[in-house]
Amino acid sequence: MCLLYRPPGAATAGALMVGAGPYELTPLKRECRRRCRERVRSGLRFGVYCFGSSIGLMIVLIALDAMSIPLMFAIAALVLAQKLLPPHPAVDVPWPC
Numbered sequence: 001m002c003l004l005y006r007p008p009g010a011a012t013a014g015a016l017m018v019g020a021g022p023y024e025l026t027p028l029k030r031e032c033r034r035r036c037r038e039r040v041r042s043g044l045r046f047g048v049y050c051f052g053s054s055i056g057l058m059i060v061l062i063a064l065d066a067m068s069i070p071l072m073f074a075i076a077a078l079v080l081a082q083k084l085l086p087p088h089p090a091v092d093v094p095w096p097c
Helices: 010-023 027-037 044-064 069-084
Strands: none
Touching: 010 044, 027 044, 027 069, 044 069
16 A cells, blocks of 8 residues: 555655745735635635645645654644734745835
């Protein structure tokens, strides 16, 4: 059953990390996060915004080690903080002036 999950090679993991890093700084990420924080019931559009606000962190999880429980916990805690807490530099990229 080792074929179910194969960690990416070093080059692939590096490329994923290089792609995920800049995404965290984009206006698209900020807009997705803003929309994901809105008080709505549910729906596909809401789900897409929440997916867009956390995809960079999910890519980091896949690139480093998707089967690491501590890393899963840390990423999940950060995603939850970004979703539920008001914007703050400790968990968010500061908004441009």
